[in-house]
Amino acid sequence: MSNAVSALQGASFDGYCKVEEAGLTGMITLRGDLASDGVAKAVKAVTGAAMPGQGEVTEGAKGRVGWMSPDELLLIVDHADAAAIVEAATASLGDEHSLVVNVSDARAVYRVKGAACREVIAKLAPADTSVMQPGMLRRTRIAQIPAAFYLEDDETAVLVCFRSVAQYAFDLLKDAVEPGGEVF
Template identity: 60%
Template sequence: MSDVVSALMGAKSDGFCKVEEAGLVGMVTLRGDLASKTLEKAVKAATGAGMPDTCGINAGDKGKVAWMSPDELLLMVDHGAADGVVSDLTQALSGEHALAVNVSDARAVFHVSGEGAREVVAKLSPADIAALEPGTLRRSRLAQVPAAFHMDDDGMIELVCFRSVAAYVFGLLENAAKPGSEVGYLA
Protein backbone atom coordinates (compact mmCIF):
# COMPACT_ATOMS: atom_id res chain seq x y z
CA MET A 1 0.00 0.00 0.00
CA SER A 2 1.34 3.45 -0.82
CA ASP A 3 1.78 6.28 1.63
CA VAL A 4 -0.82 9.03 1.64
CA VAL A 5 0.72 12.34 0.55
CA SER A 6 -0.64 15.79 -0.09
CA ALA A 7 -0.82 17.14 -3.63
CA LEU A 8 2.47 19.07 -3.49
CA MET A 9 4.07 17.51 -0.42
CA GLY A 10 4.12 20.76 1.57
CA ALA A 11 5.39 23.15 -1.11
CA LYS A 12 6.28 26.61 0.26
CA SER A 13 7.22 29.95 -1.19
CA ASP A 14 8.24 33.19 0.49
CA GLY A 15 7.60 36.39 -1.42
CA PHE A 16 6.08 39.55 -0.05
CA CYS A 17 3.85 37.08 1.77
CA LYS A 18 4.08 33.37 2.48
CA VAL A 19 2.36 30.76 0.30
CA GLU A 20 2.29 27.15 1.46
CA GLU A 21 0.41 23.96 0.83
CA ALA A 22 -1.33 22.99 4.07
CA GLY A 23 -0.56 19.27 3.76
CA LEU A 24 -3.14 16.58 4.38
CA VAL A 25 -6.56 17.92 5.38
CA GLY A 26 -9.62 15.76 5.87
CA MET A 27 -12.62 17.07 3.93
CA VAL A 28 -16.16 15.75 3.93
CA THR A 29 -18.89 17.05 1.65
CA LEU A 30 -22.26 16.87 3.36
CA ARG A 31 -25.44 17.35 1.35
CA GLY A 32 -28.85 17.64 2.94
CA ASP A 33 -31.44 19.95 4.46
CA LEU A 34 -29.34 22.57 6.25
CA ALA A 35 -32.37 23.57 8.35
CA SER A 36 -32.57 20.05 9.83
CA LYS A 37 -31.92 19.89 13.57
CA THR A 38 -30.65 16.32 13.13
CA LEU A 39 -28.10 17.48 10.56
CA GLU A 40 -27.10 20.41 12.79
CA LYS A 41 -26.52 18.04 15.72
CA ALA A 42 -24.46 15.66 13.55
CA VAL A 43 -22.28 18.52 12.26
CA LYS A 44 -21.71 19.75 15.82
CA ALA A 45 -20.70 16.24 16.90
CA ALA A 46 -18.28 15.92 13.95
CA THR A 47 -16.58 19.31 14.20
CA GLY A 48 -17.52 20.91 17.49
CA ALA A 49 -18.74 23.88 15.42
CA GLY A 50 -22.20 25.31 14.98
CA MET A 51 -23.92 25.62 11.63
CA PRO A 52 -22.51 28.46 9.52
CA ASP A 53 -24.60 31.25 8.08
CA THR A 54 -24.94 31.54 4.30
CA CYS A 55 -21.41 32.06 2.88
CA GLY A 56 -19.96 31.45 6.35
CA ILE A 57 -17.44 29.20 8.03
CA ASN A 58 -17.25 28.23 11.71
CA ALA A 59 -14.47 26.51 13.64
CA GLY A 60 -14.85 24.06 16.48
CA ASP A 61 -12.53 21.95 18.58
CA LYS A 62 -12.53 19.09 16.03
CA GLY A 63 -12.67 20.99 12.75
CA LYS A 64 -14.39 23.57 10.61
CA VAL A 65 -17.72 23.64 8.81
CA ALA A 66 -18.21 25.81 5.72
CA TRP A 67 -21.40 26.73 3.87
CA MET A 68 -20.91 25.79 0.21
CA SER A 69 -24.45 26.04 -1.22
CA PRO A 70 -28.07 25.99 0.03
CA ASP A 71 -27.86 22.22 0.54
CA GLU A 72 -24.12 21.60 0.96
CA LEU A 73 -21.51 21.94 3.68
CA LEU A 74 -17.78 21.21 3.65
CA LEU A 75 -16.42 19.79 6.90
CA MET A 76 -12.66 20.16 7.35
CA VAL A 77 -11.25 17.74 9.91
CA ASP A 78 -8.10 15.80 10.67
CA HIS A 79 -7.20 13.77 7.56
CA GLY A 80 -7.13 10.50 9.47
CA ALA A 81 -10.57 11.15 10.94
CA ALA A 82 -12.42 11.81 7.66
CA ASP A 83 -13.61 8.23 7.05
CA GLY A 84 -14.89 8.01 10.63
CA VAL A 85 -16.68 11.34 10.24
CA VAL A 86 -18.41 10.04 7.11
CA SER A 87 -19.45 6.87 8.94
CA ASP A 88 -20.72 8.82 11.96
CA LEU A 89 -22.64 11.28 9.78
CA THR A 90 -24.17 8.48 7.71
CA GLN A 91 -25.35 6.74 10.85
CA ALA A 92 -26.64 9.93 12.52
CA LEU A 93 -28.49 10.99 9.38
CA SER A 94 -29.92 7.56 8.45
CA GLY A 95 -33.51 8.84 8.61
CA GLU A 96 -32.71 12.02 6.66
CA HIS A 97 -32.30 12.72 2.96
CA ALA A 98 -28.54 13.35 3.22
CA LEU A 99 -25.21 12.26 1.76
CA ALA A 100 -21.72 12.44 3.30
CA VAL A 101 -18.64 11.76 1.15
CA ASN A 102 -14.93 11.84 1.96
CA VAL A 103 -13.42 14.20 -0.65
CA SER A 104 -10.07 14.67 1.12
CA ASP A 105 -7.94 13.18 -1.63
CA ALA A 106 -9.70 15.16 -4.36
CA ARG A 107 -8.78 18.55 -2.86
CA ALA A 108 -5.70 20.61 -2.03
CA VAL A 109 -5.46 23.32 0.61
CA PHE A 110 -3.17 26.37 0.60
CA HIS A 111 -2.38 29.03 3.20
CA VAL A 112 -1.50 32.57 2.14
CA SER A 113 -0.22 34.58 5.10
CA GLY A 114 1.45 37.85 5.88
CA GLU A 115 0.59 41.49 5.24
CA GLY A 116 0.15 40.97 1.51
CA ALA A 117 -2.18 37.94 1.68
CA ARG A 118 -5.27 39.86 0.54
CA GLU A 119 -3.36 41.43 -2.33
CA VAL A 120 -2.09 38.08 -3.60
CA VAL A 121 -5.60 36.60 -3.74
CA ALA A 122 -7.05 39.86 -5.15
CA LYS A 123 -4.63 39.67 -8.10
CA LEU A 124 -6.14 36.31 -9.06
CA SER A 125 -9.82 36.42 -8.13
CA PRO A 126 -12.73 38.63 -9.22
CA ALA A 127 -14.15 38.41 -5.68
CA ASP A 128 -14.10 41.55 -3.53
CA ILE A 129 -11.17 40.58 -1.34
CA ALA A 130 -11.19 43.96 0.43
CA ALA A 131 -14.60 42.99 1.87
CA LEU A 132 -13.46 39.51 2.98
CA GLU A 133 -13.94 39.20 6.75
CA PRO A 134 -13.08 36.38 9.14
CA GLY A 135 -15.95 33.90 9.27
CA THR A 136 -16.90 34.53 5.63
CA LEU A 137 -16.30 31.99 2.88
CA ARG A 138 -16.08 32.91 -0.79
CA ARG A 139 -16.57 30.50 -3.67
CA SER A 140 -15.05 32.03 -6.76
CA ARG A 141 -12.11 31.31 -8.99
CA LEU A 142 -8.39 31.92 -9.12
CA ALA A 143 -7.49 32.74 -12.71
CA GLN A 144 -9.41 29.99 -14.53
CA VAL A 145 -10.02 27.42 -11.77
CA PRO A 146 -12.72 27.16 -9.10
CA ALA A 147 -11.66 27.77 -5.52
CA ALA A 148 -13.13 28.47 -2.10
CA PHE A 149 -11.34 30.63 0.42
CA HIS A 150 -11.76 32.29 3.79
CA MET A 151 -9.65 34.43 6.11
CA ASP A 152 -8.93 33.69 9.76
CA ASP A 153 -8.72 36.23 12.57
CA ASP A 154 -4.99 36.72 11.95
CA GLY A 155 -5.45 37.57 8.25
CA MET A 156 -4.27 34.20 6.89
CA ILE A 157 -6.29 33.12 3.85
CA GLU A 158 -7.02 29.42 3.53
CA LEU A 159 -7.83 28.33 0.00
CA VAL A 160 -9.31 25.01 -1.23
CA CYS A 161 -9.10 23.85 -4.86
CA PHE A 162 -9.20 20.58 -6.76
CA ARG A 163 -6.09 18.46 -6.34
CA SER A 164 -5.76 18.11 -10.11
CA VAL A 165 -4.96 21.84 -10.41
CA ALA A 166 -2.84 22.15 -7.24
CA ALA A 167 0.45 22.78 -9.06
CA TYR A 168 -1.20 25.40 -11.27
CA VAL A 169 -2.77 27.17 -8.26
CA PHE A 170 0.50 27.08 -6.33
CA GLY A 171 2.28 28.62 -9.33
CA LEU A 172 -0.35 31.36 -9.57
CA LEU A 173 -0.07 32.18 -5.87
CA GLU A 174 3.73 32.04 -5.92
CA ASN A 175 3.92 34.37 -8.92
CA ALA A 176 1.37 36.81 -7.43
CA ALA A 177 3.49 36.99 -4.24
CA LYS A 178 6.85 37.63 -5.94
CA PRO A 179 8.89 40.29 -4.20
CA GLY A 180 8.64 43.58 -6.06
CA SER A 181 5.20 42.80 -7.51
CA GLU A 182 3.26 44.48 -4.71
CA VAL A 183 0.55 46.84 -5.87
CA GLY A 184 -0.23 48.26 -2.43
CA TYR A 185 -3.92 48.81 -3.09
CA LEU A 186 -5.09 46.61 -0.20
CA ALA A 187 -2.23 47.44 2.18
Protein backbone atom coordinates (compact mmCIF):
# COMPACT_ATOMS: atom_id res chain seq x y z
CA MET A 1 0.00 0.00 0.00
CA SER A 2 1.43 3.36 -0.96
CA ASN A 3 1.77 6.09 1.60
CA ALA A 4 -1.35 8.23 1.25
CA VAL A 5 -0.83 11.97 1.55
CA SER A 6 -3.37 14.74 1.29
CA ALA A 7 -3.03 17.48 -1.32
CA LEU A 8 -1.23 20.08 0.77
CA GLN A 9 -0.39 17.90 3.75
CA GLY A 10 -2.10 20.00 6.36
CA ALA A 11 -0.92 23.43 5.22
CA SER A 12 -2.48 26.23 7.24
CA PHE A 13 -2.65 29.99 7.38
CA ASP A 14 -3.64 32.28 10.22
CA GLY A 15 -5.51 35.36 9.18
CA TYR A 16 -8.61 36.83 10.73
CA CYS A 17 -9.87 33.30 10.30
CA LYS A 18 -7.72 30.21 10.31
CA VAL A 19 -7.52 28.24 7.06
CA GLU A 20 -6.17 24.73 7.20
CA GLU A 21 -6.09 21.84 4.83
CA ALA A 22 -8.01 19.09 6.57
CA GLY A 23 -5.59 16.28 5.78
CA LEU A 24 -6.66 12.82 4.68
CA THR A 25 -10.42 12.62 4.37
CA GLY A 26 -12.39 9.72 2.98
CA MET A 27 -14.91 10.69 0.32
CA ILE A 28 -17.29 8.47 -1.54
CA THR A 29 -19.64 9.39 -4.33
CA LEU A 30 -22.87 7.46 -4.33
CA ARG A 31 -25.23 7.85 -7.26
CA GLY A 32 -28.62 6.26 -7.47
CA ASP A 33 -32.29 6.89 -6.86
CA LEU A 34 -32.22 8.83 -3.60
CA ALA A 35 -35.90 8.15 -3.00
CA SER A 36 -35.40 4.40 -2.89
CA ASP A 37 -35.36 2.49 0.40
CA GLY A 38 -32.32 0.52 -0.73
CA VAL A 39 -30.14 3.61 -0.97
CA ALA A 40 -31.34 4.95 2.38
CA LYS A 41 -30.66 1.58 3.97
CA ALA A 42 -27.14 1.37 2.51
CA VAL A 43 -26.31 4.92 3.63
CA LYS A 44 -27.62 4.19 7.13
CA ALA A 45 -25.69 0.94 7.32
CA VAL A 46 -22.30 2.34 6.32
CA THR A 47 -22.35 5.79 7.97
CA GLY A 48 -25.12 5.64 10.54
CA ALA A 49 -26.49 8.86 9.06
CA ALA A 50 -30.05 9.44 7.94
CA MET A 51 -30.82 10.30 4.33
CA PRO A 52 -30.22 14.02 3.76
CA GLY A 53 -32.95 16.08 2.15
CA GLN A 54 -32.38 18.62 -0.62
CA GLY A 55 -29.33 20.75 0.20
CA GLU A 56 -28.67 19.08 3.53
CA VAL A 57 -25.82 17.23 5.16
CA THR A 58 -26.50 14.70 7.91
CA GLU A 59 -24.16 13.21 10.46
CA GLY A 60 -23.87 9.66 11.71
CA ALA A 61 -21.52 7.67 13.90
CA LYS A 62 -19.16 6.84 11.04
CA GLY A 63 -19.42 9.89 8.83
CA ARG A 64 -21.44 12.57 7.14
CA VAL A 65 -23.70 12.34 4.13
CA GLY A 66 -24.22 15.35 1.90
CA TRP A 67 -26.88 15.90 -0.77
CA MET A 68 -25.05 16.86 -3.96
CA SER A 69 -27.78 16.63 -6.59
CA PRO A 70 -31.12 14.81 -7.04
CA ASP A 71 -29.24 11.58 -7.74
CA GLU A 72 -25.92 12.00 -5.98
CA LEU A 73 -24.66 11.80 -2.41
CA LEU A 74 -21.26 12.54 -0.97
CA LEU A 75 -20.20 10.31 1.91
CA ILE A 76 -17.52 11.90 4.07
CA VAL A 77 -15.85 9.22 6.15
CA ASP A 78 -12.56 8.21 7.69
CA HIS A 79 -9.88 7.91 4.98
CA ALA A 80 -8.66 4.49 6.11
CA ASP A 81 -12.21 3.07 6.12
CA ALA A 82 -13.24 4.41 2.71
CA ALA A 83 -12.40 1.31 0.68
CA ALA A 84 -14.24 -0.99 3.10
CA ILE A 85 -17.25 1.35 3.13
CA VAL A 86 -17.42 1.33 -0.68
CA GLU A 87 -17.48 -2.45 -0.60
CA ALA A 88 -20.11 -2.58 2.13
CA ALA A 89 -22.31 -0.01 0.37
CA THR A 90 -22.01 -1.79 -2.98
CA ALA A 91 -22.93 -5.10 -1.36
CA SER A 92 -25.85 -3.51 0.48
CA LEU A 93 -27.18 -1.91 -2.72
CA GLY A 94 -27.09 -5.26 -4.50
CA ASP A 95 -29.01 -5.17 -7.76
CA GLU A 96 -30.16 -1.60 -7.34
CA HIS A 97 -29.15 0.71 -10.21
CA SER A 98 -26.40 2.65 -8.48
CA LEU A 99 -22.75 3.59 -8.41
CA VAL A 100 -20.39 3.84 -5.45
CA VAL A 101 -16.89 5.17 -6.03
CA ASN A 102 -14.06 6.06 -3.68
CA VAL A 103 -13.00 9.60 -4.63
CA SER A 104 -10.95 10.34 -1.50
CA ASP A 105 -7.76 10.98 -3.40
CA ALA A 106 -9.45 13.17 -6.00
CA ARG A 107 -10.47 15.81 -3.47
CA ALA A 108 -8.99 18.44 -1.22
CA VAL A 109 -10.72 19.61 1.95
CA TYR A 110 -10.24 22.87 3.83
CA ARG A 111 -11.49 24.11 7.17
CA VAL A 112 -12.08 27.79 7.73
CA LYS A 113 -12.27 28.45 11.46
CA GLY A 114 -13.38 31.69 13.02
CA ALA A 115 -16.44 33.79 13.72
CA ALA A 116 -16.26 35.26 10.21
CA CYS A 117 -16.03 31.94 8.34
CA ARG A 118 -19.25 32.72 6.44
CA GLU A 119 -17.85 36.03 5.30
CA VAL A 120 -14.66 34.41 4.02
CA ILE A 121 -16.64 31.99 1.84
CA ALA A 122 -18.95 34.79 0.73
CA LYS A 123 -15.98 36.68 -0.65
CA LEU A 124 -15.25 33.84 -3.05
CA ALA A 125 -18.61 32.24 -3.87
CA PRO A 126 -21.85 33.56 -5.39
CA ALA A 127 -23.79 31.75 -2.67
CA ASP A 128 -25.78 33.49 0.05
CA THR A 129 -23.74 32.32 3.02
CA SER A 130 -25.74 34.29 5.57
CA VAL A 131 -28.59 31.78 5.30
CA MET A 132 -26.26 28.80 5.69
CA GLN A 133 -26.71 26.90 8.93
CA PRO A 134 -24.93 23.81 10.23
CA GLY A 135 -26.62 20.90 8.48
CA MET A 136 -26.88 22.66 5.12
CA LEU A 137 -24.61 22.00 2.16
CA ARG A 138 -24.17 24.21 -0.86
CA ARG A 139 -22.49 23.25 -4.09
CA THR A 140 -21.23 26.28 -5.90
CA ARG A 141 -17.97 27.73 -7.12
CA ILE A 142 -15.14 29.69 -5.49
CA ALA A 143 -13.60 32.12 -7.96
CA GLN A 144 -13.04 29.93 -11.03
CA ILE A 145 -13.39 26.44 -9.60
CA PRO A 146 -16.31 24.28 -8.44
CA ALA A 147 -16.52 23.72 -4.69
CA ALA A 148 -18.97 22.62 -2.04
CA PHE A 149 -19.14 23.79 1.51
CA TYR A 150 -21.04 23.17 4.73
CA LEU A 151 -20.76 24.35 8.29
CA GLU A 152 -19.60 21.97 10.99
CA ASP A 153 -20.68 24.50 13.57
CA ASP A 154 -21.31 28.22 13.57
CA GLU A 155 -17.59 29.00 13.41
CA THR A 156 -16.23 26.21 11.24
CA ALA A 157 -16.83 25.99 7.51
CA VAL A 158 -15.66 22.96 5.56
CA LEU A 159 -14.90 23.45 1.90
CA VAL A 160 -14.40 20.62 -0.58
CA CYS A 161 -12.83 20.99 -4.03
CA PHE A 162 -10.96 18.93 -6.60
CA ARG A 163 -7.44 17.95 -5.68
CA SER A 164 -6.05 19.19 -9.00
CA VAL A 165 -6.92 22.74 -7.93
CA ALA A 166 -5.99 22.34 -4.26
CA GLN A 167 -3.22 24.94 -4.31
CA TYR A 168 -5.42 27.43 -6.16
CA ALA A 169 -8.19 26.97 -3.58
CA PHE A 170 -5.76 27.35 -0.68
CA ASP A 171 -4.29 30.53 -2.18
CA LEU A 172 -7.79 31.95 -2.61
CA LEU A 173 -8.75 31.19 0.96
CA LYS A 174 -5.44 32.50 2.26
CA ASP A 175 -6.02 35.74 0.41
CA ALA A 176 -9.59 35.99 1.69
CA VAL A 177 -8.55 35.70 5.36
CA GLU A 178 -5.68 38.18 5.06
CA PRO A 179 -5.77 40.47 8.14
CA GLY A 180 -7.15 43.86 7.16
CA GLY A 181 -9.56 42.28 4.68
CA GLU A 182 -12.50 42.13 7.09
CA VAL A 183 -15.74 43.23 5.48
CA PHE A 184 -18.02 43.60 8.49
